[in-house]
Amino acid sequence: MHIVVCMKQVPDSAQIRVHPVTNTIMRQGVPTIINPYDLFALEEALHLRDRLGGEVTVLTMGPPMAEESLRKALTFGADRAVLLTDRAFAGSDTLATSFALAAALNKIGQEFGEPPIVFTGKQTIDGDTAQVGPGIAKRLGLNQLTYVARIADLDPAAGTITVERRAEGGLQVLQTRLPVLITMLEGVNEIRRGSLDDAYRAARAQVVRWSAADAGITELARCGLKGSPTIVKKVFAPQGRAEKVRQVPTADRSADELAVDVIAAIFRTQPPLEDDLLRFAAGQ
Amino acid sequence: MIRDKFDAIVVGAGPSGNAAAYTMAKEGLKVLQLERGEYPGSKNVQGAILYADALEKIIPDFREDAPLERHVIEQRLWTMDDTSYVGMHYRSDDFNEEKPNRYTIIRAQFDRWFSGKVREAGAVLLCETTVTELLRDPQGRVIGVRTDRDGGTAFADVVILGEGVNGLVGQRSGLRPELKPDTVALAVKEMHFLPREVIESRFNLAGNEGVVIEAMGTITDGMTGTGFIYTNQESISIGIGCIVSDFAESGRTPYGLLEAFKRHPSVRPLLEGSECKEYAAHLIPEGGYNAMPELFGDGWIVVGDAGQFVNAVHREGSNLAMTTGRVAGETVVWLKRRREMATKANLAEYQRRLEETFVMKDLRKYRRIPDFLHRNKHIFGVYPKLLSAAAQTWFRVDGVDKRAKEKQIFQSFRSGRTLPGLIGDALKLARSWR
Ligand SMILES: Cc1cc2nc3c(=O)[nH]c(=O)nc-3n(C[C@H](O)[C@H](O)[C@H](O)COP(=O)(O)OP(=O)(O)OC[C@H]3O[C@@H](n4cnc5c(N)ncnc54)[C@H](O)[C@@H]3O)c2cc1C
Numbered sequence: 001m002h003i004v005v006c007m008k009q010v011p012d013s014a015q016i017r018v019h020p021v022t023n024t025i026m027r028q029g030v031p032t033i034i035n036p037y038d039l040f041a042l043e044e045a046l047h048l049r050d051r052l053g054g055e056v057t058v059l060t061m062g063p064p065m066a067e068e069s070l071r072k073a074l075t076f077g078a079d080r081a082v083l084l085t086d087r088a089f090a091g092s093d094t095l096a097t098s099f100a101l102a103a104a105l106n107k108i109g110q111e112f113g114e115p116p117i118v119f120t121g122k123q124t125i126d127g128d129t130a131q132v133g134p135g136i137a138k139r140l141g142l143n144q145l146t147y148v149a150r151i152a153d154l155d156p157a158a159g160t161i162t163v164e165r166r167a168e169g170g171l172q173v174l175q176t177r178l179p180v181l182i183t184m185l186e187g188v189n190e191i192r193r194g195s196l197d198d199a200y201r202a203a204r205a206q207v208v209r210w211s212a213a214d215a216g217i218t219e220l221a222r223c224g225l226k227g228s229p230t231i232v233k234k235v236f237a238p239q240g241r242a243e244k245v246r247q248v249p250t251a252d253r254s255a256d257e258l259a260v261d262v263i264a265a266i267f268r269t270q271p272p273l274e275d276d277l278l279r280f281a282a283g284q
Numbered sequence: 285m286i287r288d289k290f291d292a293i294v295v296g297a298g299p300s301g302n303a304a305a306y307t308m309a310k311e312g313l314k315v316l317q318l319e320r321g322e323y324p325g326s327k328n329v330q331g332a333i334l335y336a337d338a339l340e341k342i343i344p345d346f347r348e349d350a351p352l353e354r355h356v357i358e359q360r361l362w363t364m365d366d367t368s369y370v371g372m373h374y375r376s377d378d379f380n381e382e383k384p385n386r387y388t389i390i391r392a393q394f395d396r397w398f399s400g401k402v403r404e405a406g407a408v409l410l411c412e413t414t415v416t417e418l419l420r421d422p423q424g425r426v427i428g429v430r431t432d433r434d435g436g437t438a439f440a441d442v443v444i445l446g447e448g449v450n451g452l453v454g455q456r457s458g459l460r461p462e463l464k465p466d467t468v469a470l471a472v473k474e475m476h477f478l479p480r481e482v483i484e485s486r487f488n489l490a491g492n493e494g495v496v497i498e499a500m501g502t503i504t505d506g507m508t509g510t511g512f513i514y515t516n517q518e519s520i521s522i523g524i525g526c527i528v529s530d531f532a533e534s535g536r537t538p539y540g541l542l543e544a545f546k547r548h549p550s551v552r553p554l555l556e557g558s559e560c561k562e563y564a565a566h567l568i569p570e571g572g573y574n575a576m577p578e579l580f581g582d583g584w585i586v587v588g589d590a591g592q593f594v595n596a597v598h599r600e601g602s603n604l605a606m607t608t609g610r611v612a613g614e615t616v617v618w619l620k621r622r623r624e625m626a627t628k629a630n631l632a633e634y635q636r637r638l639e640e641t642f643v644m645k646d647l648r649k650y651r652r653i654p655d656f657l658h659r660n661k662h663i664f665g666v667y668p669k670l671l672s673a674a675a676q677t678w679f680r681v682d683g684v685d686k687r688a689k690e691k692q693i694f695q696s697f698r699s700g701r702t703l704p705g706l707i708g709d710a711l712k713l714a715r716s717w718r
């Protein structure tokens with residue numbers, strides 16, 4: 001079975017900083033990683049391949065340096081990597097991204113075999129929209145299974161799949177027909193290490209590079225900034241709290257006295273709280 | 285198992301491993317390089333000063349695209365007591381030359397750049413792959429390595445160990461004894477960020493000019509060690525290190541020393557307003573010539589810190605690493621051309637070639653220094669105090685006549701360290717320096 005995993009290279013949010021003046025994210029010098037949510041999708045795909053045979057292709061749209069993330073995915077054990085890269089894609093929002101990825105997925109189908117399953121992560125850590133996966137599903141007419149916690153059953157011959165989906169208030173068991181788009185939930189598996197052979201193969205692999213034209217995209221107006229109706233009007237950092245840690249001296253105080261000190265200290269910084277409490281006490 | 289067989293496997297992607305891998309790959313050898321870090325440089329710590337000469341001999345036009353911070357135009361040597369320093373500064377516009385001699389660098393960036401060159405030259409690099417042991421044939425010849433990945437063996441005609449100071453692979457494989465605490469220093473270092481302009485005005489610099497400060501004295505609290513402050517483009521590297529056995533004896537902590545160094549009244553203003561964004565600790569092999577392990581054997585060669593190739597007095601390490609890596613690579617290429625095996629006898633050529641370079645000449649010249657410093661720790665405490673007191677007596681204008689001041693200074697030296705002591709130190713130092 002041919003499985004495609006769509007993934008994104010994102011700045012490592014643990015090491016990111018916001019510019020104090022412009023409030024924009026300072027990407028320069030920040031190391032990039034594979035969007036952590038995508039790794040759960042990748043592991044699930046590799047696991048299915050190991051069980052059922054076939055190939056895993058990883059696909060990403062991004063700048064040329066996104067090749068690094070693809071190579072890493074190959075190290076984990078993916079069989080093929082496709083990088084969709086073109087100036088025309090710069091500034092894409094989720095609508096334009098799903099348009100381009102859907103086109104690339106069509107092309108992948110023609111070149112390397114139709115994939116009955118396309119995976120994406122639940123969402124990205126830099127955009128957090130969770131829209132690209134469903135966008136792709138809609139454009140390609142794939143049944144979509146989002147927030148999947150477990151693939152309970154997969155029958156390629158019958159063309160059916162059963163999954164457990166985490167939903168508000170419980171777990172849904174869903175069955176549908178292939179082909180599907182699955183967005184994997186986090187924490188459901190752990191990405192493997194990759195054997196020495198995988199690492200060696202990855203280091204020497206040729207990453208497939210497609211421009212918009214290579215992917216068969218003719219409507220450039222639907223790509224990049226031009227094809228993106230979303231406009232970021234303003235970016236701002238949440239106000240940091242001025243108060244940090246307040247110390248209450250403990251020497252020579254009994255526990256009761258200390259409790260009173262602490263409450264007094266809290267009321268000093270939060271006068272409304274005291275009012276509320278007094279009103280509440282009076283009401284009783 | 286990787287089915288391909290390699291001409292050489294290089295362990296480590298620091299300066300020594302990269303120099304070796306580059307030298308061989310460029311000559312068309314099939315090279316596999318294994319690095320345990322997430323990327324080359326992710327595990328590595330250095331001050332860091334890059335000495336151009338050693339790199340020029342490997343990549344002559346490295347200045348075109350290497351990530352260099354500042355070229356060094358001023359060297360400051362400080363002898364410090366608790367409140368003062370006596371300094372020797374050398375600054376020269378001659379260092380503003382077309383091809384400067386020394387640069388400050390940031391290792392994480394530099395190692396990545398160097399590794400890019402290695403891969404361009406044709407070597408295959410696998411990161412996040414730790415070599416766990418050497419593989420041998422029944423005759424005991426090294427024929428490959430085992431790694432921590434599944435199916436983790438790979439084979440080659442020769443294995444070059446550029447694994448750094450700890451040298452666990454070599455140790456585990458019985459190529460060398462365990463490190464001794466009195467032959468390694470433990471150094472800690474921080475990167476403090478400041479705007480370019482602030483650094484340039486604080487250190488009296490223009491453009492990409494840089495200053496480096498090396499410091500010794502009471503900052504190491506009687507232990508054998510030194511501190512340093514280097515200027516990068518938008519940050520200052522500050523660090524301090526002492527011999528591990530001294531730390532063990534004194535019970536002092538490395539970060540405690542660094543905090544005190546940073547608080548020193550001569551240092552604090554240099555860091556004022558900076559943001560510390562990185563903290564690192566690393567060992568430095570400082571045992572010198574006498575602590576060197578065996579450097580080669582049947583099917584293996586040791587390069588860089590793993591072979592104790594550091595000149596602690598001059599704070600040179602990366603250049604010895606690059607030079608030993610290059611010479612090891614050249615030796616392997618030479619053998620390959622002659623269709624000869626990497627036997628112990630044939631690899632002796634590596635050491636013969638090294639003897640012709642500054643590496644062995646310098647290490648041999650300073651072979652007595654580590655021991656001298658070990659036995660004469662007062663050098664780090666007594667003299668800085670005496671020197672500072674002398675300077676203060678001399679420069680303070682307080683109605684005491686100059687002859688009396690001279691006498692006072694002489695007296696303080698005699699009572700601080702007795703006349704025989706003074707003469708003895710001078711003689712011993714001269715003898716170890718020779
Ligand atoms: C604080 C400090 C300041 C210094 N300042 C200077 C300076 O200013 N100028 C200077 O020239 N030198 C300086 N040095 C010394 C210099 O950093 C070293 O001499 C130099 O890095 C040695 O290079 P190397 O390649 O031998 O080892 P390293 O740079 O340590 O590289 C070894 C590599 O091998 C990898 N490795 C280790 N074990 C394995 C394994 N089992 N499998 C796979 N990979 C492995 C490591 O991850 C690492 O990348 C300084 C050192 C320190 C600690």
